[in-house]
Amino acid sequence: MGDGRTGKDGDRRLGRRALIVGGAAAAVGTAALARDELSHLWWRLPGVEKPRVEGAVDFRGARWVAASPANLRRADRPDDYVIDRVIIHVTQGGYRSAVRAFQNAGHGAAAHYIVRRDGGVTQMIRELDVAFHAGNRAYNERSVGIEHEGFVEDASSFTDAMYEASARLTAAICGRYGMAVDREHVIGHVQVPGTDHTDPGPHWDWGRYMGLVRRARTARA
CATH class of the missing domain: 1.20.5 (Single alpha-helices involved in coiled-coils or other helix-helix interfaces)
Incomplete structure (x- = not known):
């Protein structure tokens, strides 16, 4: 005591x-x-440049067409930003017009991929870089954006070939970053907070699409 x-x-x-x-x-x-x-x-930092292989793609079979550097931010994902979303977009136009827009430095936006009506896949930004596609900085940093050729008001835009190619792409992305194949991790642009976009719109068949993604994911596994 x-x-x-x-x-x-x-x-x-x-x-x-x-x-x-x-x-x-x-x-x-x-x-x-x-x-x-x-x-x-x-x-x-001035002079810092992560080595890139010119023309390299993250999805086998994709065609590389570079977007303007003004429409993306160089990064080292997923080391600096965790990737936990795939965001589905619709171009509201044809494939060529979307490519031209993403190559235009004044456009201010671009997605990682474009999927054409015929199922062709074009990659314009590497997945390790941040694409300006979601209209929300936090979502840009954590997501991969996939555009689909067509119009939200035109159901015929969304062909069998497009659904199947896009599903294989999304399944590959989910597998690469350990994402669950569900509607929490695969979302439409309309679901991004603060956005005024409505894509992919009422004609996008989410049930069909997610079924195709799950089947492709199982096949890859």
Whole structure:
């Protein structure tokens, strides 16, 4: 047993110790946050350039046509940003007009892929880079965007060949990043917070599409 003075000294020592421990924990947390932020800022440093293989694609069979660098942000995903979404879009136009738009530096937007009516797949941005396609920065950073040739109001835009090719592409993306094949991880542009887009629209058959994605995912597995 100690007297009151010893108890107060003990309380003071415990208080100082708590401050030291708390300060150390805060420092560790701050260092972790700083490290995370530096990983996101890495691409902004002058002269930094991650090696790229010209014309390389992430999906076998895709054709490479580069988008304007103004419509994307260089990154090192999934190391700097986790990829946990596939976002389905519709071009509201033909394939060639979509390619021209994504190659236009003033357009301000582009998706990683375009799927044509005939099932052809074109990749315009590497999956490791952030494409400006969702109209929401956080969703851009964490997603892969797939455009589909056609119009939301025209059901005939969405052909069998398109559904099947797109499903194989989405299944490959889900497998590559360990995503579940469900409507939480495969979403329409209309579901992105803050967007004013309605694609893929009422004629996109989600039930059919997700069934094809699951079948393709099982086949790949």
